Every structure is written in C-alpha cells, then in structure tokens.
Amino acid sequence: MAESIEALVADCRRGRPAAQRALYERLGYQLMGVCLRYCPSREEAEDALQLTFVKIFTRLDQFRNQGPFEAWARRIAVTTSLNLWHQHQQRGLPLAIDEAHDVPAPGGTPLDQLSADDLVGQINALPPGYRAVLNLYAIEGYSHAEIGELLGISEGTSKSQLSRARRLLEARLHQQAHISRCHD
Incomplete structure (x- = not known):
C-alpha cells in the first residue's frame, strides 16, 4: 500500500x-x-x-x-x-x-469536434496576461483579489482581463470550428 x-x-x-x-x-x-x-x-x-x-x-x-x-x-x-x-x-x-496536436472528436457540432488539444492550444495562444488570469480564475479557483496580488495588478484589471480572455477564446474557438467545418 x-x-x-x-x-x-x-x-x-x-x-x-x-x-x-x-x-x-x-x-x-x-x-x-x-x-x-x-x-x-x-x-x-x-x-x-x-x-x-x-x-x-x-x-x-x-x-x-x-x-x-x-x-x-x-x-x-x-x-x-x-x-x-x-x-x-x-x-x-x-x-x-x-503547438497542440489536432485530434478532432467524431460527430457532433463543429465546436464539439474540437479536441482538448485544440482548446489547450487556443488557451496557450492567448496573450500571456489573459492566459494567466484565465488559468488562475477558471482552473485554479483564485479570486480576483488573489489574482491581483499574484500578478501585481488591480482586482478590476483581473476582471477585465478575464472577460477579454473569455471573449477572445470564444471567438477563436468559433473561428477554428468554422474552419474545420469548411475543410470537411
């Protein structure tokens, strides 16, 4: 044991x-x-x-x-x-x-066909500040106050960067799904 x-x-x-x-x-x-x-x-x-x-x-x-x-x-x-x-x-x-490896999942909508590697690749491609805030908030579970302290930014900047990161990630994922659909 x-x-x-x-x-x-x-x-x-x-x-x-x-x-x-x-x-x-x-x-x-x-x-x-x-x-x-x-x-x-x-x-x-x-x-x-x-x-x-x-x-x-x-x-x-x-x-x-x-x-x-x-x-x-x-x-x-x-x-x-x-x-x-x-x-x-x-x-x-x-x-x-x-670079992430592209291994699309079978079936579903174009967004459903994005692999975990596609998502990780898109997160890694975010500007470094956006990526850090997104990871700290969404994955690690830190509050905006804690993120501000860790990164040396204000709580408001943390909230703003998270919002921008989410919008940019969503746009890129939709674009990637659209491109994938066009190539099928």
Missing part, C-alpha cells in the same frame, strides 16, 4: 531521500500540469517544476498542516511558474508557445 502524503512529508522532513523521490513521483505529474498552464514552453514548465520541488523540500517547515499538502504544493507551483513568467517578460524575451 502506498504511503500517505502525510507520512511522506514527515519522512521528507527527516531528510529521507526515498521519501523525497516518492513525493516527487506522487505529485510531479499534477504539478507539471500546473506549470504548463503558466509557462510559455514545455522546457520552461520543466524548469518551473524542478524549482517548485526545490522550494517544497527546502520550505517544508513552513507547511503547517492547515489544509491539504497538495494545495500548498500547487500554490508553490503557481507562484514559481508566474515568477518565471515575470522574469521572462522583464528580459524582453519572445514567448514561445508549444
């Missing part, structure tokens, strides 16, 4: 490498998904994931068992990814976007 997260955390606090490896294996996939939502490329998401685990292991004393460990680790992954994104912007580097 697999060890509980609590037992793994206790063993990590005791400095046991096997527990660190087990915790990484248990949470790595989930946290990589978080990093991919905020980083402009898979390579940067992998860097963010590694930094996330370094922070987790070096800050275990800050985890006070006031909620699930997974939520605490997820918040570290979000802030680490956002910090890398901010550093990327400050250096003035172009934002690369990984």
Whole structure:
C-alpha cells in the first residue's frame, strides 16, 4: 500500500531521500500540469517544476498542516511558474508557445469536434496576461483579489482581463470550428 502524503512529508522532513523521490513521483505529474498552464514552453514548465520541488523540500517547515499538502504544493507551483513568467517578460524575451496536436472528436457540432488539444492550444495562444488570469480564475479557483496580488495588478484589471480572455477564446474557438467545418 502506498504511503500517505502525510507520512511522506514527515519522512521528507527527516531528510529521507526515498521519501523525497516518492513525493516527487506522487505529485510531479499534477504539478507539471500546473506549470504548463503558466509557462510559455514545455522546457520552461520543466524548469518551473524542478524549482517548485526545490522550494517544497527546502520550505517544508513552513507547511503547517492547515489544509491539504497538495494545495500548498500547487500554490508553490503557481507562484514559481508566474515568477518565471515575470522574469521572462522583464528580459524582453519572445514567448514561445508549444503547438497542440489536432485530434478532432467524431460527430457532433463543429465546436464539439474540437479536441482538448485544440482548446489547450487556443488557451496557450492567448496573450500571456489573459492566459494567466484565465488559468488562475477558471482552473485554479483564485479570486480576483488573489489574482491581483499574484500578478501585481488591480482586482478590476483581473476582471477585465478575464472577460477579454473569455471573449477572445470564444471567438477563436468559433473561428477554428468554422474552419474545420469548411475543410470537411
């Protein structure tokens, strides 16, 4: 039977490498998904994931068992990814976007035929600020006040960017569905 997260955390606090490896294996996939939502490329998401685990292991004393460990680790992954994104912007580097694979679903309306990869690709193609706010609000469940604090923007700007992101995403998805329908 697999060890509980609590037992793994206790063993990590005791400095046991096997527990660190087990915790990484248990949470790595989930946290990589978080990093991919905020980083402009898979390579940067992998860097963010590694930094996330370094922070987790070096800050275990800050985890006070006031909620699930997974939520605490997820918040570290979000802030680490956002910090890398901010550093990327400050250096003035172009934002690369990984391409999604097109595998349409059979049947249904043109919008129904868009695959999950199509949706992820369209989200990744949003301007970085829109993408970050959309992910933080719709996927991570942060409030606009929390998003404002994380991104260094006002609550109103967060609401505005979410609204614009939704409109742009909807327009792009309809356009992609229309193009797909025309090519069938």
